[in-house]
Amino acid sequence: MPWKEKPIIIIIKKLMIKDVEQIRGILKNHNLKSTPQRVVIYQIMSKLGHASADMIYGEISDQFQSLTVATIYNVLDSFVEVGLLKRRLSSNNKMYFDVNTYNHCHLYSQSQERYTDYDDPQLIGMLEQYFGNKKLKNFELSGVEIQLNGHFKK
Amino acid sequence: MPWKEKPIIIIIKKLMIKDVEQIRGILKNHNLKSTPQRVVIYQIMSKLGHASADMIYGEISDQFQSLTVATIYNVLDSFVEVGLLKRRLSSNNKMYFDVNTYNHCHLYSQSQERYTDYDDPQLIGMLEQYFGNKKLKNFELSGVEIQLNGHFKK
DNA sequence: GTGATTGCAAATTTTTTGCAAGATA
DNA sequence: TATCTTGCAAAAAATTTGCAATCAC
Numbered sequence: 484m485p486w487k488e489k490p491i492i493i494i495i496k497k498l499m500i501k502d503v504e505q506i507r508g509i510l511k512n513h514n515l516k517s518t519p520q521r522v523v524i525y526q527i528m529s530k531l532g533h534a535s536a537d538m539i540y541g542e543i544s545d546q547f548q549s550l551t552v553a554t555i556y557n558v559l560d561s562f563v564e565v566g567l568l569k570r571r572l573s574s575n576n577k578m579y580f581d582v583n584t585y586n587h588c589h590l591y592s593q594s595q596e597r598y599t600d601y602d603d604p605q606l607i608g609m610l611e612q613y614f615g616n617k618k619l620k621n622f623e624l625s626g627v628e629i630q631l632n633g634h635f636k637k
Numbered sequence: 638m639p640w641k642e643k644p645i646i647i648i649i650k651k652l653m654i655k656d657v658e659q660i661r662g663i664l665k666n667h668n669l670k671s672t673p674q675r676v677v678i679y680q681i682m683s684k685l686g687h688a689s690a691d692m693i694y695g696e697i698s699d700q701f702q703s704l705t706v707a708t709i710y711n712v713l714d715s716f717v718e719v720g721l722l723k724r725r726l727s728s729n730n731k732m733y734f735d736v737n738t739y740n741h742c743h744l745y746s747q748s749q750e751r752y753t754d755y756d757d758p759q760l761i762g763m764l765e766q767y768f769g770n771k772k773l774k775n776f777e778l779s780g781v782e783i784q785l786n787g788h789f790k791k
Numbered sequence: 792g793t794g795a796t797t798g799c800a801a802a803t804t805t806t807t808t809g810c811a812a813g814a815t816a
Numbered sequence: 817t818a819t820c821t822t823g824c825a826a827a828a829a830a831t832t833t834g835c836a837a838t839c840a841c
Contacts, residue, residue: 517815520822537804551823553808556805577804613760621789622790624786625787625788628786629781635775670796672796707799731829732831
């Protein structure tokens with residue numbers, strides 16, 4: 484499906500901490516059984532926006548004694564599978580996950596080890612138009628990842 | 638340095654297998670002592686364009702019995718430090734390295750585990766112009782990474 | 792010769808796996 | 817209850833480290 488036929492819908496959803504019932508609903512809508520582990524992990528992901536498995540582990544391990552990394556990876560994978568999360572690229576050999584809300588780009592500074600969302604509907608629109616009109620030989624485009632590298636001014 | 642002041646120079650260099658003397662010259666120009674390991678690894682990188690440490694190991698281990706992964710990582714790091722290579726983002730928790738020749742984008746298919754260069758001067762030009770005119774608050778832009786996700790048609 | 796680089800082996804870090812026990816719909 | 821999910825412990829995969837031996841200039 485080229486972008487032309489399936490335009491990207493830009494929905495600005497504020498990331499906010501969701502309550503348990505709300506999350507259970509989201510899980511249900513995505514055909515996932517709602518387990519306490521999934522609820523907690525989704526809650527953390529929606530608070531953090533993006534995180535690696537061990538960041539999540541760091542956030543939870545005290546509140547949720549029994550939860551192991553294996554479960555975290557399981558849960559994250561199940562979320563990716565149904566589209567709740569996206570895998571994020573990283574340049575430090577760790578896998579990051581992103582709350583999948585809307586198309587956005589990222590600002591990244593390797594030296595400062597900072598990574599933030601960058602919201603630019605105009606840019607997204609421009610790219611959408613560009614790739615809508617362009618045919619890529621031998622490649623079926625499903626999305627674009629844009630990362631702006633540089634460094635954060637204080 | 639905003640892009641406006643430091644326009645991107647697009648130099649299309651064909652990746653080609655370089656001979657040993659040529660590579661020794663390149664290393665010298667970058668203030669790196671020229672060791673056989675560095676020469677071989679640079680040769681492979683310029684053949685492959687992008688690769689992970691173990692892809693390199695796979696290519697060399699028979700010809701170069703004594704070379705170990707530790708050395709490969711050392712050499713790759715030294716190349717990155719002087720700008721001969723760039724670290725590439727990946728979404729499979731492996732670090733990839735890229736021969737740093739010109740600004741280009743990448744096509745990536747996670748399901749097919751394929752990753753190829755995508756050369757699109759028009760796109761680069763468009764982005765250059767866009768970010769040249771745009772001020773990012775609190776962020777000093779030094780470059781953009783673009784990855785087109787999708788899948789390769791046979 | 793001197794300082795940088797390599798090889799080695801072991802340690803760390805990150806992610807995955809297999810399977811029994813437990814929870815969910 | 818039937819199936820999916822979790823916890824656990826161990827394995828695998830990727831990268832890093834420390835140090836002695838070697839090499840490049």
